[in-house]
Amino acid sequence: MTRFAYGLLRLRLAHNRKRDSPVGSVNSAVGVVGWFLLKAAIEFDPSAPVGIGGALSKLAHATYGLWVLSITAARLIAFAVFDLFQARFHRA
Numbered sequence: 001m002t003r004f005a006y007g008l009l010r011l012r013l014a015h016n017r018k019r020d021s022p023v024g025s026v027n028s029a030v031g032v033v034g035w036f037l038l039k040a041a042i043e044f045d046p047s048a049p050v051g052i053g054g055a056l057s058k059l060a061h062a063t064y065g066l067w068v069l070s071i072t073a074a075r076l077i078a079f080a081v082f083d084l085f086q087a088r089f090h091r092a
Contacts, residue, residue, distance in 0.1 A: 032068075 050058070059065040 056069070060069055062068075
């Protein structure tokens with residue numbers, strides 16, 4: 001393995017480790033929220049107010065919207081299951 005390939009492998013492993021850590025997950029969430037806030041600020045039209053239903057509908061009709069909503073729903077369900085297990089089996 002060449003030095004260059006070894007360096008790329010090390011960078012990839014470090015990136016995966018960062019992404020899989022809780023801090024990496026928080027950074028990813030902050031990045032996604034920041035992206036949507038920036039996009040909302042750019043596309044803001046005060047003459048066309050939209051509620052949460054309209055916003056979710058617009059997101060669902062975007063090319064990437066179904067994936068974003070599906071991943072968000074799966075994470076919320078996983079957190080709910082985790083929370084139920086923690087409430088049931090937690091020992092003080």
